[in-house]
Structure formats: structure tokens, C-alpha cells
Amino acid sequence: MEAAGQIIGGETATILIREKTGSRIEIGDLLVAEDDGRIILQVKELKYRSQIPMGMHELASGLELEGQGGEVEFLEPELRNYIIAEARPILHVKDEGPVLPKLLPGFFRSVRRIHEGDLEFLERPQRPIYLGNVRSGSKVLETPVHLDAESAITHHILIPATTGRGKSNLVKVMLWSLVEMDSVGMLVLDPHDEYYGRNDEGLGSHPAAGERIEYYSPDAPVGGNTLIINLKSLRPEHFDGIIDFSGPQEEAIRAARNRFGDEWIAGIVKSDEIMNVHHSTLRVLKRKFDNILGVYMEDGELKSRGGVFRESGGESTIRDIIGHLEDGKTVIIDTSRLMGEAEILVGSIIAGAIFRRYQRYKAENRLRRKPVIGIIIEEAPRVLGKEVIENQGHNIYSTIAREGRKFNIGLVAITQLVSLIPRTILANMNTKIILGNEMAQERAEIIASASQDLSDDNRTIASLDKGEAIVSSIFTKFAVPVKIPLFEEFIESEKKDDDAPPLEFV
Numbered sequence: 001m002e003a004a005g006q007i008i009g010g011e012t013a014t015i016l017i018r019e020k021t022g023s024r025i026e027i028g029d030l031l032v033a034e035d036d037g038r039i040i041l042q043v044k045e046l047k048y049r050s051q052i053p054m055g056m057h058e059l060a061s062g063l064e065l066e067g068q069g070g071e072v073e074f075l076e077p078e079l080r081n082y083i084i085a086e087a088r089p090i091l092h093v094k095d096e097g098p099v100l101p102k103l104l105p106g107f108f109r110s111v112r113r114i115h116e117g118d119l120e121f122l123e124r125p126q127r128p129i130y131l132g133n134v135r136s137g138s139k140v141l142e143t144p145v146h147l148d149a150e151s152a153i154t155h156h157i158l159i160p161a162t163t164g165r166g167k168s169n170l171v172k173v174m175l176w177s178l179v180e181m182d183s184v185g186m187l188v189l190d191p192h193d194e195y196y197g198r199n200d201e202g203l204g205s206h207p208a209a210g211e212r213i214e215y216y217s218p219d220a221p222v223g224g225n226t227l228i229i230n231l232k233s234l235r236p237e238h239f240d241g242i243i244d245f246s247g248p249q250e251e252a253i254r255a256a257r258n259r260f261g262d263e264w265i266a267g268i269v270k271s272d273e274i275m276n277v278h279h280s281t282l283r284v285l286k287r288k289f290d291n292i293l294g295v296y297m298e299d300g301e302l303k304s305r306g307g308v309f310r311e312s313g314g315e316s317t318i319r320d321i322i323g324h325l326e327d328g329k330t331v332i333i334d335t336s337r338l339m340g341e342a343e344i345l346v347g348s349i350i351a352g353a354i355f356r357r358y359q360r361y362k363a364e365n366r367l368r369r370k371p372v373i374g375i376i377i378e379e380a381p382r383v384l385g386k387e388v389i390e391n392q393g394h395n396i397y398s399t400i401a402r403e404g405r406k407f408n409i410g411l412v413a414i415t416q417l418v419s420l421i422p423r424t425i426l427a428n429m430n431t432k433i434i435l436g437n438e439m440a441q442e443r444a445e446i447i448a449s450a451s452q453d454l455s456d457d458n459r460t461i462a463s464l465d466k467g468e469a470i471v472s473s474i475f476t477k478f479a480v481p482v483k484i485p486l487f488e489e490f491i492e493s494e495k496k497d498d499d500a501p502p503l504e505f506v
């Protein structure tokens with residue numbers, strides 16, 4: 001095996017690399033030094049030099065003077081162009097398995113590029129979520145990267161990424177593995193109606209979609225479920241931490257609840273007055289329900305803008321969705337036509353119901369037989385943001401982030417702005433799939449809350465290209481660089497080879 005370079009010193013590992021056409025080293029490249037097992041190094045910095053530095057010149061000159069110049073290898077002409085790379089040991093692979101590295105490779109050890117077999121310890125877990133293949137710089141290995149679905153989901157997953165770096169693509173690739181797993185139920189709130197793929201390739205193309213995916217949309221295609229939620233399914237506590245009601249408004253809601261029971265929202269929207277409720281409070285509540293739920297009065301009738309929240313129909317929607325999740329299915333809800341708050345509310349009703357149910361199962365010792373539940377939430381600071389939690393108190397999502405693990409419920413939270421989420425919640429998100437991010441402050445937050453030391457990966461994260469990611473997780477021994485496949489190409493290759501990846505990248 002041809003050596004790529006040689007350790008020449010440094011606090012990290014300074015490597016001298018001969019620059020030859022076709023053998024370029026780049027930041028992020030994975031290298032291996034054989035030393036008491038294999039030490040896997042990752043290139044963090046490159047310093048290109050076109051000449052041998054003075055020290056070596058002097059040494060070489062000195063040796064020449066002594067008459068030994070002919071034996072000094074680094075005087076060869078092709079060695080004039082070389083690169084010094086700073087690399088960091090990221091893993092030490094011993095016979096017993098991989099451990100965190102506690103030593104640097106010895107001086108003058110040769111270093112080679114990583115090859116497939118070097119990472120064979122990255123086992124395929126029992127319930128694998130496929131993320132992509134290991135990446136060395138921008139080169140892609142055939143070694144696949146998986147997370148164990150149940151552990152990763154119940155310990156929460158965070159996907160920090162700025163727009164256009166491939167987060168929707170990643171979520172689709174992840175869900176593809178999850179669709180078939182009946183030990184995992186996934187709730188996907190889809191504000192852009194992009195996951196099912198009603199118009200292009202999406203999860204609807206999965207061979208098991210018919211039995212394992214339930215797609216809800218206000219205008220569902222044939223075979224889909226129409227998203228109608230009966231107003232009677234909504235309880236005041238569903239609004240907790242999501243909509244800010246004033247003291248008098250809360251009292252008015254209590255009064256309406258006493259008077260109309262389950263039909264409290266319809267009662268408020270339809271009534272001209274309610275005992276003990278001030279006119280102006282009633283008016284503001286009506287306006288809020290119109291803004292959030294799209295329900296209003298016209299010609300003496302309660303109308304529904306968008307048709308999702310209605311007075312009649314949709315009585316069993318929430319119950320059905322919970323049932324699907326408990327069957328380990330993937331439920332995709334097209335919330336593209338709901339106001340932001342209404343989308344969160346729909347998720348909150350479902351998440352709250354499943355959370356209470358799973359609490360009961362745990363108390364009855366039946367939880368182990370139930371599938372794990374994952375909830376995918378986009379723009380997570382809407383519900384997990386510091387400001388939201390401080391001003392409006394905890395909501396069901398922040399409760400799940402803190403306590404969900406006990407009840408086998410986890411979040412897959414997607415955000416452009418990690419800095420808006422409290423550190424305590426970030427610390428609970430034990431897997432982070434970090435995509436490219438050009439905002440320095442956001443990178444600092446991501447690095448501060450990662451499961452591995454990424455302190456010198458700042459520039460690497462800034463320069464991650466579309467579909468390139470770093471997986472930092474308590475379930476991986478090191479922060480694994482991965483290339484997520486393009487979904488369309490991925491499902492093509494899945495169709496060709498039903499068994500599993502590896503994929504071919506171009």
C-alpha cells in the first residue's frame with residue numbers, strides 16, 4: 001500500500017505529504033497510521049509549501065557537507081513540492097474494537113488513505129436508519145452509515161442546517177428506512193407538502209407505502225386521507241405554550257368550556273355573548289380562532305377556511321392517527337395550507353394524545369411491546385425556542401424533548417437557528433446530523449452542544465457541500481463524516497437492489 005505521507009511531529013499530528021498529481025489531500029480526509037492498531041486521523045488544516053523549509057535545507061546541507069547527502073531521501077527533486085497537513089486522531093482501532101484515541105502515531109510512521117475495511121466496525125444496527133456513506137473529504141467510501149432507529153429516535157435527533165443544504169432530502173432518505181419498521185411509528189408534519197411526493201418522487205414511491213404510510217392532506221389524492229379535524233377534538237390544554245391567551249381570555253375559555261363542553265370553540269365563535277365574559281374579550285377570542293383555525297361565522301353558519309377544522313366530520317381523525325402510529329406506521333400530514341400556529345397545534349394534539357397514552361402504558365407495564373414514536377418537526381424554535389418557552393411556558397414538544405425518552409417518544413427537530421434553542425434542550429438531543437452552515441454564531445452553538453469535540457471543525461462545517469454532513473452522536477464513537485445520497489438516485493438504486501445500499505456516487 002502506497003504511503004500518502006509521513007508523521008513528522010506536531011501537537012496534533014503534522015504530516016508531510018508529497019504532492020503528486022491525482023493524490024491530493026483535502027480538509028476532512030480520513031487517513032490511517034498503523035501504530036499499536038490503527039489510528040484514524042482526520043485532516044483539519046492544510047499548509048501548502050512549494051519549497052523545503054529552511055530547517056530541512058540546513059539539515060540537508062549539513063548532511064551533504066558531511067558527505068551523506070546521497071542517502072537523504074527528502075532531497076529528491078519531486079519532494080520539493082509538498083504539503084504539510086495538520087491531522088487529528090479521531091479513533092484508535094484496536095483488536096478489541098474502536099476506542100477514543102489517547103496517543104498520537106509515532107514519528108516517521110507512514111500514513112495512508114483510509115480504505116473500506118478500516119471502518120468495518122461500523123456495524124449495521126438491528127433497526128438501521130440509513131443516512132448515507134462514509135465520506136473522506138469529498139470522496140465517498142462504500143461503507144454505509146446507519147443509526148439504530150429506536151435508540152437514536154428516543155434520544156432525539158437534531159438536524160441543524162441552513163436553507164438549501166439538503167435537509168428535506170436527508171429526512172426523505174431517513175424516512176425511507178423507517179417506513180418498513182413496524183417497531184417505529186413516525187409522525188411527519190410537512191409544512192411544504194414535499195415528503196409524500198404527490199407530484200414527484202417521495203415516500204409515496206416506497207414499495208410498502210400502501211400498507212405502511214398514511215398520508216393526510218386537506219385535498220388528499222385518491223387513497224389518501226382527508227385532513228379534517230373536528231373542533232370537538234380540541235381542548236384548551238392543546239393551546240398551552242403555543243398560543244398566548246391573556247388572563248381574561250383564559251377565564252372566558254373556562255366559561256365557554258363549562259357552558260358548551262366539547263363544543264367550546266364552536267360556542268365561542270357562534271355566540272354573541274357568554275355569561276361573565278366581556279364583549280371585547282369574546283371578540284378577540286373569535287378573531288384568534290379565525291386566524292389560527294380559520295373558523296368564522298357567515299350567514300349564521302360556522303364556516304371553515306381551508307376546511308381542516310370543522311364542526312362536523314373528522315371526529316375520529318386524531319384517534320385514527322394515534323392508531324396508525326401505534327401500528328408503527330409513518331403518518332405524513334400535509335400542513336402546507338395551515339397557518340404556522342395551526343400546524344403546531346395539530347402536531348400538539350397528536351403528540352399530546354400519544355404522550356398521555358404512552359405514559360399510561362408505562363404505568364401499566366405495557367410500554368415495551370409498543371413501537372417507539374418519532375415526531376419530525378421543522379423550524380423547531382417555534383416550539384423549542386428559548387423565548388417561546390420563557391414567555392408561554394412549556395408545550396408538549398419541549399416536554400417530549402425533556403421527558404419523552406422515558407416513554408419511548410422522541411423528536412427529530414430541524415432548524416436553521418440552533419442558537420434559539422436552550423442549551424438544556426440541545427443537550428438532550430443526543431444525535432446531531434450537521435449539514436452545512438455559513439453562520440458563525442450557529443456553528444459555535446452546534447459545536448458547543450455536539451457529542452464529540454468538534455472544536456476544530458468550525459471551517460469544515462462552514463464548507464460542507466449539499467448533502468455532506470457530520471454525524472455527532474452518543475451512539476457513534478467519532479463524529480462520522482457522511483455523504484447523504486440524493487433521494488431520487490437513492491431510490492433508483494434501492495429499486496435495483498432491494499437488499500441494501502451501498503450506493504454509487506458520481
Ligand SMILES: Nc1ncnc2c1ncn2[C@@H]1O[C@H](COP(=O)(O)OP(=O)(O)OP(=O)(O)O)[C@@H](O)[C@H]1O
Pocket residue numbers: 161162163164165166167168169170466467468483484485486487
Ligand atoms: N445529498 C444530496 N446530494 C446532492 N444534492 C443534494 C443533496 N441533497 C440536496 N441536494 C440538492 O440541493 C437541493 C436542495 O435540497 P433540499 O430541498 O433537500 O434542501 P433544504 O435544506 O431542505 O432546502 P429548503 O430549506 O429550501 O427546504 C436539492 O434540490 C438537490 O438538488
